[in-house]
Amino acid sequence: MTKTDSKAIQGLAAEIGMKRPFRFAFEEAFLNVVRTYSMLATRGERLLKAHGISGPQYNVLRILRGHGSPVSIYQIAEEMLTESPDMPRLVERLGAAQLVTKTRCVKDRRVVWVELTKSGSALLKKLDKPLLELHESQLGHMSDQDLNQLSALLVRARHPEI
């Protein structure tokens, strides 16, 4: 048989040079998540790096801003978008860059309170617009209905119980 497969190779399979379609829908969905993440995140990481911070570091700063008050290292680790087993050192580096301060809690001396500095807030503020514009340039071609549906499907993908 020299004829090509009757089922056309398209979507992800075509992008990464696959020779045959996927056997299982969950395989294809998994790889689509990975590839989409990679394509969307790469440009954001570069934007952040141009301002001297990494993606996880930006995530920490966002968490601190969201709370508006000191947050423990442990709590920060809980709220991270991507889990990061090295939070003490991550916070340490943000401290060295003068973006956060660390204060040992007096009531429970195991705990360290982390707080944004003025320059940390200023950096976040400076990044807000370019990041929002980047995301819009990457996903703004889709309708809100499609985006909401995508979000809903991803939430369900993460939660087998729902």
Add this chain to the structure above:
Amino acid sequence: MTKTDSKAIQGLAAEIGMKRPFRFAFEEAFLNVVRTYSMLATRGERLLKAHGISGPQYNVLRILRGHGSPVSIYQIAEEMLTESPDMPRLVERLGAAQLVTKTRCVKDRRVVWVELTKSGSALLKKLDKPLLELHESQLGHMSDQDLNQLSALLVRARHPEI
């Protein structure tokens, strides 16, 4: 105002402790992609690491198996699911682990042909079932229809022109 916001905090916003809903659907979709990627990929990476390889290294081995014949380092980099600017060293490490061989092309001496060894093929074969089972355990609770719709939306997210 001490009353809580009328719009309930749910989905991703609740997972990462956000205090208010997202303003833009594309922001929420972006963060959902990141978080879903993180949750799905972490366990796969651990499974691979237990067998001595990283995610990108596994990706290279898969590409080589897909072709069934030698592939240049450049071509491998092209087909990677997540881009990786350090392909020569990545392949070098796979060579050190006896999973691939490198051969300098005689017709074009810039090119290096990379090929799976027997032990590379054997490792892939050993990983097939556990990885498929892992993916099924992570996404098997969704119907094929939902998974296909998720894939379709992710493909469109990556391709503004479509």
Add this chain to the structure above:
DNA sequence: CGTATTTATCTGTTGCAACATATATTTTTG
């Protein structure tokens, strides 16, 4: 009230990732 357990953070080590830059070979161009 002392011991065990849990909680929260810290430290040591290893290896990979990312970026820039360099080298070698082939192709293009005038």
Add this chain to the structure above:
DNA sequence: CAAAAATATATGTTGCAACAGATAAATACG
């Protein structure tokens, strides 16, 4: 055919990520 451009890979350096294990403080338990 020589010089310039493009292509394919290699290397130097820096810093972060991941895992294991250690430490210190608070809580639970008999």
